[in-house]
Amino acid sequence: MVTYVVRRLMTAALILLGASFLVYLLTAASGDPLEEFRVNNSPQKQALMDARTQLLQLDVPAPVRYFRWLGGAAQCLVPFANSCDLGKNIAGQPVTDALGHALVQTLTLVTGATILAILIGITLGIITALRQYSALDYGVTFMAFLFFSLPIFWVAVLLKEFGAIGFNNFLRDPDVPLPVALAIGLVLGVIVAVAAGGALRRRLTVGAVVFAFVSAVLIYFSATLWFKNPGLGPVVIAIAGVGIAFAVTLLSAGLKNRKALQSSLIAVAVGVVLYFVVQPLLNQATFLMIVLLAIAAVLVGLGIGYLMGGYDRGQSMRAAAITSFLVGGMILLDRFMQAWPSYFDNSRVRGRPIATIGAGTPNIEGDFWILGLDSFTHLILPTMALILISLASYTRFTRASMLEIMNMDYIRTARAKGVSERTVVMRHAFRNALIPIATIVAFDIGGLIGGAVITESVFSVRGMGFLFLDGISHTDPNPVMGVFVCVAITAMGFNLIADLAYSALDPRVRVKA
Amino acid sequence: MSQPSQQDEIMAEDAALKGAPAAGIEPVLEAKGLSQGQIVRKRFLGHTGAIIGLVVFAIIFLMAFTSVGYLGIPGWWKYNHEQVSALVNDGAPTSSLWPLAWGEHPFGQDRIGRDLFAMTMRGAQQSITVMVVIGVIAGLLGVLVGAISGYFRGWAEAILMRLTDVIIIIPALLLAAVMAQMAGRRDSGSWFASFASTNGVLALGIFLGLISWVSLARLMRGEFLSLREREFVDAARISGASNARIIFKHILPNAVGVLIVNVTLTMSAAILTETALSFLGVGVKAPDTSLGLLISQNQQAFATRPWLFWFPGLFIVLICLSINFIGDGLRDAFDPRQKKFNAKKAREADAAAGAPAGSSAGASPAAEKSAVTAFDGTKDD
Numbered sequence: 001m002v003t004y005v006v007r008r009l010m011t012a013a014l015i016l017l018g019a020s021f022l023v024y025l026l027t028a029a030s031g032d033p034l035e036e037f038r039v040n041n042s043p044q045k046q047a048l049m050d051a052r053t054q055l056l057q058l059d060v061p062a063p064v065r066y067f068r069w070l071g072g073a074a075q076c077l078v079p080f081a082n083s084c085d086l087g088k089n090i091a092g093q094p095v096t097d098a099l100g101h102a103l104v105q106t107l108t109l110v111t112g113a114t115i116l117a118i119l120i121g122i123t124l125g126i127i128t129a130l131r132q133y134s135a136l137d138y139g140v141t142f143m144a145f146l147f148f149s150l151p152i153f154w155v156a157v158l159l160k161e162f163g164a165i166g167f168n169n170f171l172r173d174p175d176v177p178l179p180v181a182l183a184i185g186l187v188l189g190v191i192v193a194v195a196a197g198g199a200l201r202r203r204l205t206v207g208a209v210v211f212a213f214v215s216a217v218l219i220y221f222s223a224t225l226w227f228k229n230p231g232l233g234p235v236v237i238a239i240a241g242v243g244i245a246f247a248v249t250l251l252s253a254g255l256k257n258r259k260a261l262q263s264s265l266i267a268v269a270v271g272v273v274l275y276f277v278v279q280p281l282l283n284q285a286t287f288l289m290i291v292l293l294a295i296a297a298v299l300v301g302l303g304i305g306y307l308m309g310g311y312d313r314g315q316s317m318r319a320a321a322i323t324s325f326l327v328g329g330m331i332l333l334d335r336f337m338q339a340w341p342s343y344f345d346n347s348r349v350r351g352r353p354i355a356t357i358g359a360g361t362p363n364i365e366g367d368f369w370i371l372g373l374d375s376f377t378h379l380i381l382p383t384m385a386l387i388l389i390s391l392a393s394y395t396r397f398t399r400a401s402m403l404e405i406m407n408m409d410y411i412r413t414a415r416a417k418g419v420s421e422r423t424v425v426m427r428h429a430f431r432n433a434l435i436p437i438a439t440i441v442a443f444d445i446g447g448l449i450g451g452a453v454i455t456e457s458v459f460s461v462r463g464m465g466f467l468f469l470d471g472i473s474h475t476d477p478n479p480v481m482g483v484f485v486c487v488a489i490t491a492m493g494f495n496l497i498a499d500l501a502y503s504a505l506d507p508r509v510r511v512k513a
Numbered sequence: 514m515s516q517p518s519q520q521d522e523i524m525a526e527d528a529a530l531k532g533a534p535a536a537g538i539e540p541v542l543e544a545k546g547l548s549q550g551q552i553v554r555k556r557f558l559g560h561t562g563a564i565i566g567l568v569v570f571a572i573i574f575l576m577a578f579t580s581v582g583y584l585g586i587p588g589w590w591k592y593n594h595e596q597v598s599a600l601v602n603d604g605a606p607t608s609s610l611w612p613l614a615w616g617e618h619p620f621g622q623d624r625i626g627r628d629l630f631a632m633t634m635r636g637a638q639q640s641i642t643v644m645v646v647i648g649v650i651a652g653l654l655g656v657l658v659g660a661i662s663g664y665f666r667g668w669a670e671a672i673l674m675r676l677t678d679v680i681i682i683i684p685a686l687l688l689a690a691v692m693a694q695m696a697g698r699r700d701s702g703s704w705f706a707s708f709a710s711t712n713g714v715l716a717l718g719i720f721l722g723l724i725s726w727v728s729l730a731r732l733m734r735g736e737f738l739s740l741r742e743r744e745f746v747d748a749a750r751i752s753g754a755s756n757a758r759i760i761f762k763h764i765l766p767n768a769v770g771v772l773i774v775n776v777t778l779t780m781s782a783a784i785l786t787e788t789a790l791s792f793l794g795v796g797v798k799a800p801d802t803s804l805g806l807l808i809s810q811n812q813q814a815f816a817t818r819p820w821l822f823w824f825p826g827l828f829i830v831l832i833c834l835s836i837n838f839i840g841d842g843l844r845d846a847f848d849p850r851q852k853k854f855n856a857k858k859a860r861e862a863d864a865a866a867g868a869p870a871g872s873s874a875g876a877s878p879a880a881e882k883s884a885v886t887a888f889d890g891t892k893d894d
Contacts, residue, residue, distance in 0.1 A: 030691040
C-alpha cells in the first residue's frame with residue numbers, strides 16, 4: 001500500500017515536471033509580451049520595453065527561465081519557510097498573492113454548485129433507477145442528454161437574461177396575475193402527475209393536490225407581497241419540520257421505528273421553541289457562530305435520540321440529528337429572508353438584487369446577513385449554470401450503477417429473507433452503488449478548480465480561470481504556470497485518492513504494492 | 514469474423530434461452546445465428562432515439578454543406594456568410610411556421626445586414642468539420658497508442674502511458690491559444706502559420722485531435738489488456754500470426770464497439786470544445802465564423818436582436834444532442850448484455866418489482882472515462 005502510494009507520487013512528480021516544462025514553453029511561445037509597446041508611439045517606448053524585459057527576464061531564453069521559475073517554485077515545498085516564489089505577473093504583482101485570491105473566488109463559486117449537483121444528481125439517478133422505463137425515467141434521461149449537450153456559455157447568457165434581468169423586473173412589482181398562478185400550478189401539477197407512480201387515479205389525485213397547493217401559494221404570495229418581504233415564520237417551520245421529520249425517519253429508520261419518529265418530532269418541537277430563543281442571538285451573527293449553532297443543533301438532535309432510546313438507539317439519534325440540522329437550516333433561511341427587504345433597499349443594490357457579473361457588490365456595507373445575501377445573489381446564477389451542466393453525468397452514472405446493483409444476487413437474497421424494500425434500497429443497494437460514484441466524485445473535485453474557466457469569464461468572476469485566460473492573452477507565463485500547477489496537483493492528488501478510495505470501499509479491489 | 518464473435522453469439526443464445534422468463538424482453542433475434550454485425554445493426558435500428566438523432570444529424574449535415582457551398586462549390590442559398598445586404602424588416606427573422614414561409618432572411622440579419630441563416634450554416638459546417646477531424650485523428654492515435662501499450666506491455670507501455678498522463682493534464686485552452694497566436698502571425702512566414710491562417714478551422718481540429726486521443730488510448734489499452742489474455746489470441750499466435758495481424762485482425766474487431774462508442778462521444782464533446790474556444794476568442798476567428806463565435810459576438814445584443822443568439826445556440830444543441838443519442842444507441846447496440854426492452858410487453862406480462870435483467874444502461878461519457886482512469890491505477894503495474 002505505502003509502496004504503491006509512494007510510487008504513484010513519484011510518477012506524479014515526474015509527470016508534473018514534464019508537463020509544466022511543456023506548458024511554460026508553450027505559453028512563452030504563444031505570443032510577444034512586448035507587442036503592446038511595439039505598436040505604440042510614446043516617447044518612453046524603449047524604457048517601458050526595457051522595464052518589462054527586465055521584469056519578466058525576457059533576455060533569457062525560455063527554457064532557462066523555466067528552470068529559474070522551478071527554482072522559486074521548489075521553495076514552496078519547504079514547509080514553514082514561507083519563501084514560496086512563483087514569480088511575478090506582467091504588472092509586477094507576485095503570483096502567489098493573486099493565486100490565493102483567485103483560489104478563494106473559484107472555491108466559493110464551485111463548492112456550492114458541486115455539492116448541490118452531486119446531491120440532486122445522485123437522488124435523481126436513484127429514483128430513475130428504481131422506476132426504470134417509467135415516464136419519469138424517460139423524461140430525466142432526455143433532460144440529462146439535453147443538459148449534456150448545452151454549451152455553458154449559452155446557458156449562462158440565457159440565465160443572465162431571464163434569471164437576472166427578468167426576475168429583477170418582476171421583483172420591482174411582484175404581482176402574479178391569477179391566470180399565471182393557475183398556469184404555473186397546472187404545469188407543476190401535470191409534471192408531478194406524470195412523474196408520480198402508481199395507478200391513474202393516484203396520479204390524478206397527486207397532480208390535483210399539487211396544482212391546488214401551488215396555485216394557492218402563488219396567489220397568497222402575490223396578495224401579501226411575499227416576494228418583497230419574504231419569510232417563513234414559526235408556523236411554516238413547524239409544518240415543514242413535521243414533514244421533514246417524517247421524511248427523514250422514513251429514509252433513515254423506517255416509519256415502523258416509532259422511537260425514531262418520536263425523536264425527530266421532538267427535535268422539530270425543540271427547534272420551533274428555539275426559533276424564538278435564538279432570534280436576538282442571530283442578530284449579532286458571525287460565520288463562526290453559525291457553524292457553532294449548526295454543531296449544537298446536531299448535538300441536540302443526538303441528545304434527543306439518545307434520551308428516547310428504543311431498541312435501536314443509533315437510528316433514533318441519527319434521525320433526530322438529521323432532522324434538527326435541517327430545521328436549523330430552515331431557521332437560518334428564515335433569518336436571511338428577514339434581512340431581504342433591507343438588502344433590497346440598500347443604496348448599492350437599488351432594487352435589482354440578482355447580479356449578472358462579479359462575486360459581490362462593490363463597497364457594500366452591512367451585517368453578516370446583508371453580506372451573506374449579497375454573495376448569494378451573485379452566486380446563484382453561475383451556480384445554476386454549473387449545476388445544469390454537471391447534473392447529467394451524475395444522474396446517468398448513478399442510474400447505471402444502481403441498476404447494476406439492483407440485479408445482484410445479494411439484493412435478491414435480501415428480498416427473499418423478507419427485508420423491507422426501504423432497507424433493501426437504502427442499506428443494501430444504495431451503499432454499494434455509492435462505491436463507483438465515490439471515485440467519480442473524487443475525480444470531479446480534483447478537476448473543479450480549473451473546470452470553470454468559461455463560467456468565470458461569462459460571469460466576470462476573477463477566479464483561477466480568469467487568471468489563466470488573462471495570463472494567456474498577455475503572454476504572461478507566471479500566472480499561467482501558477483494556475484496550472486495548482487490545478488494539476490489537485491487533479492492528480494484526487495485521482496490517487498479516487499483509486500485508494502475504491503480499494504478501501506470495495507474489498508474485492510486491491511491495489512498492488 | 515473470428516471466433517469470439519461466435520462465442521459471444523453462443524453466449525447471447527444461452528442468455529436468450531435462459532432469459533426468456535424476464536418480463537418484456539423480446540425473444541431475441543440473435544438466437545437465429547446472425548453475425549455480430551447484423552446483431553448490432555438490428556439493435557441500433559431498433560433504438561428510436563438513435564434513429565431520430567441520425568435523421569436530425571443527416572438533415573443538418575445536408576443543409577449545412579449544400580446551402581452555402583463548401584470548398585468553393587456554390588450552394589443553393591442566395592447569400593453567403595460575408596455578404597452584406599439591405600436590412601429587411603430591421604433584420605428580424607422572416608420565416609414563420611404558420612403560414613409556413615421561408616422568406617428573404619429566414620433566421621434574420623445582424624446589425625450590418627449579413628444573413629444569419631448563411632452564417633449559421635457556415636458555423637455548422639465548421640463545427641461538423643472540426644468534429645470529424647477530431648474524431649478521425651483522436652480515433653487513429655488512440656487506437657495506435659492503446660494497442661501498442663496494451664498489446665506489447667513493457668517499456669512501450671510505460672513510455673506511452675506516461676506521455677498520455679502528461680498530455681491529459683495540459684489544458685486544451687492553452688494549446689488552442691498557442692495555435693491561435695501562431696495562426697495570427699501570418700507574416701512570420703513559417704509553413705504552419707500560413708496553413709493555419711488559411712485553414713483556421715482545420716488547423717484547430719488537428720490541434721484538438723492531437724490532444725483528445727488520450728482518454729481513448731487509455732480505454733483501448735484496457736480493452737487490449739483483457740483481450741490479449743483470451744484463448745483465441747493464443748491460438749492465433751500458435752498458428753504463426755504476426756503481431757500486426759493479431760492486433761488488427763483478431764483483437765481490434767473485438768474492441769471496435771468500445772472504440773466506435775467512445776469516438777462518437779469524443780466527437781460530441783469536441784463540438785462543445787470548439788464552440789467554447791471560439792467563444793473565448795481563441796478558436797475560429799473573424800472574418801470566418803463559427804457557432805461559438807456567433808454567440809460570443811451577439812451576446813450583448815440579446816435584448817435587441819435575440820434571434821442572433823437563439824439560432825446558433827439551437828444548432829449547437831441539436832448537433833450535439835443528435836450525436837449523443839447516436840452514441841447512446843451505438844452503446845446499447847454493442848453491449849451484449851443489453852436486451853431490447855419493450856415497456857408495453859412488460860406491463861402486459863405484469864412484471865413484478867424486480868427490474869428486468871441486463872439493463873445496465875451506459876453511464877455518461879465523462880463518468881465512463883473517469884471510471885476507467887480510476888481502475889487504471891489498480892490495474893497498473
